[in-house]
Amino acid sequence: MLPPAESSGAPARPRRRDAQRNRERFIAAAQTAFAEHGVDASLEQIARDVGLAIGTLYRHFPTRIDLLMAAFEPKLEEFVTTAERALAMDDPWEGFCAFLESLFGMQAGDRGFNDLVSMRFPASERTEAMHERLYHLIEANLRRAQQHGDVRTDLTVADIITLVWANGRILEATSHTAPQAWRRNLHLMIDAFRATNRHELPEPPLTGEQLYAAMVHLSV
Template sequence: MSASRVDEVPKPMRRDAQERRAKLISAAQAEFAAQGVDASLEKIARDAGVAIGTLYRHFPTRLDLLMAAFRPRVQEFLEGATKALAKEDPWEGFVHYLENLFAMQVGDRGFNDFLSRRFTDSAETERIHDEMCQQIEDVLTRAQEAGAARADITQADIVNLIWSNGRIIDATSATAPMAWRRYLYLMLDAYRAERAHPIPEPPMTDGQLYDAMVHLSQVK
């Protein structure tokens, strides 16, 4: 019987391949930021100075490229949420979370799309969105339990706010790039517990929210 084979260690990527991959990620970050997650992969390849086949060798699917491009932004976003939860004052933490989230939407259509949608073909993006939704739940519940945020706000209300802010940024970025902060603080006044009044429409269910985010990823 032949000797048992030791598990092979993957060969390190050649320097020229590493450079092509880095150029593709840089080009993707710029193009996704400008055009959103549906940006042309052909243009990304051209901007990186490679053939489209080379792009697909490094990133077999659009989602693979999206995750490589957005990974630093996702990490920054999740770290911001952790800082919000560490704030001593729960309302201050809630405000910090939303301001950090909305600031990260500015100037990056791709990351805005990523926050707003569900990509069901990727276990990694689903995990990230689940973590994001849990952070929303945590920071919101903390403010509600402190009596600072109104009790009838739900996770779905915050995601709807993300969608609304994305449209505000699209409309105002060229003429009033900080307008989004005004509308955030107007909404924060509405979210204060002492401002609560009955609302005639119930919040979206978790299932409705999930389906809406999936639907956004399918709309071209």
């Protein structure tokens, strides 16, 4: 017979392993569901796909935001790594273009990631902090290319975000018939971003307040 301490402690270890395994299953199912249906994917269906009760899901992830952040952690880390790698490239223009290609490549085929980078959720400190970090990485790559004289000086981070919105619609329209069509539009826009042969634009860029309000509006 096991001593009392070992006897009382032994059952907890399998439960902890089961809990971790269930958490990982929920994250995997959520990644698939969010990629296909966006951030509003049914949590009940995610629980059914895993074969567990919705209450079990909520014990692991009390809010939708908790599940979103867990599901998209790998892609958010990839975003940060890509942005930092682009900043380290010798040629600022090549770094800027490589960064945009990678950002829009991550957006392609993942409706949930598209939603996450396109929207703001003011009630969530975690997503607000995440967006601020992503915003500053976009800005750093943009400003570096502008300071080097490669990118037109009137381009703003808001212009990059509006391109993310536009690309989301392109992906929605073409993903089943021409899944690489987004790359043509992206590179047309990259040509438009060049400092050479620039022309004055008829409208000013969105202000920070206008951009934030628009991103919040998309999440409503």
